[in-house]
Amino acid sequence: MKKAIYLSVFMVGLLGLSLFSTSSYGGNTIKVGIVDTYSGPPATMSQDILDAFKLVVNEINAKGGVLGKKIEFVTRDEKFKPDIGLAMAKELVLKENVDLLMGTISSSTALAVSDFAKKEKIPFLVTNSRTEKITGEKGHRYVFGIAENTAMAGRAAAKALSQKPYLKYWIAGDDYEYGHSIAENVWNNLKKLKPGVQLVDQTWWKVGESDFTPYITQIMSAKPDFLIAATGGATMVTFAKAAKATGLVSRVPMYQHTVIDYGIMGPLGMDGPEGVYGTAPYLFYYPDTAANKAYVEAFRKAYGRYPQMFALFGYSAAKFIEKGFQKAGAVDKEKFINALEGMVIDSPVGNLEMRACDHQLQLPMIFGVTKKNPNFKDFLVASDIVMVPSKDFMPTCEEVLKTRK
């Protein structure tokens, strides 16, 4: 008897809950569901994207929204777990009735959610994952790549490195998909551009490794001309510290994607290593244009810090949502997708085009080397900057579409 009472109370509660959660379905807003990692080491990047996204959304809403509707968003912390991430995406679509999905830093989650988005015919803007599979072999009508992917970063870096005199390379990195993918993309393209290069050896360490000295002594004693360090996230800072303490940076020049970003150089302060080559699609101090300065000023006013490169993705996603629905003329998912194909938005790095053939945002890549600069008293910045335009490194539409077969 008692059990029955509990059970009925539970059922009534559940009913109430479901009523409550569907009550938010109104149609007077455009609702964005964001699934990303907001705990653990990757959180700093996800938060940067979210902050940038919020800033633009607030601006849009202050002007009255899009098509007279405010943009509303809900976030879910998937804790870097693909199964949880997918469940959250489902919940957002089925219960919260979001109009589109956005996220996720975990490539596995991004691919799982992308698959779900395809089935449910929900647009999914990938603002954080770096895997080239998103708009490559696993690409489809409903998914859009906003962040740069490993193919783009690797090819841009290979292009820049092929101009340098180095021949004997060593590859080292985080033993997960991102690390291997960056390294492979740099290496395969470098070999194509400069057939004389040779690979001395490679080293892979586990994600979250905290002591690189044993790996570094190994690399140094082999005396390669150049090191491709395929590290990501929190490892970037630790590796940079170890590279400086052991004197690796002064003996073996090296490349790390995103090392020039403020998110990495900021924490290291003036102790950051000088002379490390890196790439990033955006830096808060480059390009040195009025548009970028104004953007950074607004961002600092809102959050009291400089934006990292990831801010560009949050910014772009919000702009695409605004412009996309405006052009579509209605909150219609299919029309929104049609509108986005080939759409150009303005951004702190200039005009950015969403390529129609593969739904990958055409980002430029900034190639530079870390150096002290009298204009920045607290951290190192990139110098000798070369801006590689996207047409110089983006895989062609044919190349991408071939992988989907």
Add this chain to the structure above:
Amino acid sequence: MDLFTAIFSPKLMSQILVGLSRTVILFIVASGLSLILGVLRIPNIWHGSLYMVGAFMTFTISGAFGGGSMGFWMALILAPISVALVSLIAERSFFQHLYEREHLMLLLLTFAFSLVFGDLVKMVWGLEYKSVPVPRVFQGSVHLFGGLPFPIYNVFLLAIGPVVAIALWIIVNKTKIGKISRAAAVDREMVGAVGINVSWVFAFVFMIGCLLAGLGGALVAPTVNVSLGMDHTLIMEAFLIVIIGGLGNVWGALVGALIFGLAQSLGILIWPQFGIVFPYAAVIIVLLLRPTGLLKSTW
């Protein structure tokens, strides 16, 4: 002669030294974990969080003292102490009520604490990566064995290791409270029966164990990226070390840390692509040969 040069090759020697300096951090953290496991019978998953808090405290304290060498030394003293105080409060208000329960309950409690502290650290210190500068005296490298670099900070770690080990040996073996705690580890009812307040002995041991976690965090801070999630990797390694060393045996933690640290650095030398595998392979081999760990377990 060939064998001699092979064994004493500069590469091997420097790799061993590097492995040893890594061992120091692992030993300091794992010995605290083992101490708590041996005396209080708590499988303390929260230990990793305290290590993380120790590193974050080091960041804050060294920053508060100007970020220079002075800041580092102050942090090295104050960060572990503040971690110990936090642990004392937790022990007095939560853990002490659960000693009579099953291990599973204690395990759950420490797990809950680790989740809560994961979020607390996020709230207090934020999401950005943090870096503690290496104090000026320890910056750069010395060149040993054929010019291979060895960071001076690692030399400092090598010196700290024995100091901590000896201090721990004195506390456990030479002080009254150490003797009582060893007795309590064997039979806590008996110790209580002879009129000793076991509760406070446990609180003290818990605090010392957690102090070691904080010290590990403070020592590691200048060499790594102080960030969320640094607790996860470490707690797993620390538990493996404690298990291969013998549950609850502080010297087992030393042996375990040596095996783990050296297997890793030598593994990288032998087969760089698969360097990660070696310490775990060593753990498997030890457990196959001695399932209860290398030294005598107190369990």
